[in-house]
Amino acid sequence: MTLLSSTYGKGRVRVMRVAGEGEGEGAWREVRELDVRAMLTGDIDRAFTRADNSTTVSTDTIKNVVNVVARENLDAGAERFCRAVAERLLASYAGMATATVSARETRWNRLAVDGKPHPHAFTRDGNGFGTAEVVMDRSGGRVSSGVSDFTFLKATESGWAGYVKDPYTTIPETHDRIAATAMEATWRWERDPADFAAANARVLDTMLAVFAETYSHSVQDSLYRMAKAALDAVPELDTVSLACPNKHYLPVNLAPFGLSADNRVFTATDEPHGQIECTVGR
Template identity: 70%
Template sequence: MTLLHKTYGKGRVRVMRVHRDGDRHEVRELTVRAMLTGGFDRAFTHADNSTTVSTDTVKNVVYIVARESPTLPAEAFCRAVAQRLLDRYAMVETATVTGHETRWARLVVAGSPHPHAFTLDGNGRSTAEVVMSRDAATTVSGLSDFTFLKSTASGWANYVKDPYTTIRETDDRIAATSMDATWAWAREPADYEAANARIRDSLLAVFAGSYSHSLQDSLYRMGEAALAAVPEIETVTLACPNKHYLLADLAPFGLDNPNQVFVATDEPHGQIACTVGR
């Protein structure tokens, strides 16, 4: 028997890079797959790992390159990761690095591009539901899977702490969510589409334009703003997962991380929901 082909590496390395140019931020999120070939035959055939680079090390190389190169486009970033792997490990013959980009479009608030708030490209679906009997009808509009983030102006502090608590307080973090929102109509507006647009814009203006002490804090104030913007709605219900971007620990590599490189993760996540009415 002979080993005909071998490769290994690390997949689904999700990394968010934040480049801060004063108040204006740029965000770049990639899901990276880095696969190696080279002198690793004995790991497969003789249980000998002496020339094998740990896949966890491959993941760390992605984070280190992210810290050193916060503005590189996907192609150049993948090339830099591959080059680092080849330069660092003589036993590596080829490094195949693939990056799938999650595109974030800069949010426009009151006609101006926001410096640090973004929506997911190709984002969300509008929803409408009518429940009608012979005597009455109710109409509910909304948005599903509407994803947005801001790269600063969010914190989490002064919460319950006990022996089970491990999360640290922060006054500067990425706040991101994929929102399901519905609003119930008390009466028909002159123009549903225009009214729905005002509601969406009011929700995002509060999220982007004010400091968030928690997602709970933001959701309540977003609901208040939607009710103020459109008098024809009676209630607003917002359900939002807290999509986490966790600060990568680069200290073992002698690098600082001033809120620039984040590990992107969807699971587990906080789930926050509320209904705001008049």
């Protein structure tokens, strides 16, 4: 039997790059999130046919190359980033003949608050969908509106500190992290607004402005204040219920390569995630 072709590499290398200058409330950030696949061909056949790994580069090493190139190319678009990774792989490993690097980009649109672009808050392109529900019996009915899978993030001005610490605790405190979530939200109407569409837009805009414009001590802290602001802004509301997974972007450890991640390069994780839920009423 003959090995007709062979390739290998690393898939689903999810990397978030954060570019920009300044610190604190007005810090300007650009975010680029890619799902990268890097595949190699070359002098690798013996790993398949002879159980000989002596010419094979670890796929974990390929992942590390992607992250190092990410730190060195914070602003590069997807095409230039893929080219930079491919060039680095071929320059680093003489036994490789080709490097095929592809990427899918999660597009983030800069959030506008009061018509002005926010410096470090974003919503996902093609974001979520609206929901409505009516529960009715012979005595009357209740109407709820909401959004599902509405995804947004802020690239700074968020922290997690002062929590319970015991022998099971491993996560370190931080005062500067990415806060991101895909929100399931419903708000129940005490009475009908004059215009459901306009009122729903006001609820969402109000909550996003609170998220973007204020420091987040936790997702819990932000959700309560977002819901409270929505109730204050729209008097026809009775309750606001929010369920938000804490979508984690974890800083990549680049110290082994002589680089500091410096809250600029992150890996995205979906599971496990924090699940934060609350209902706020009058």
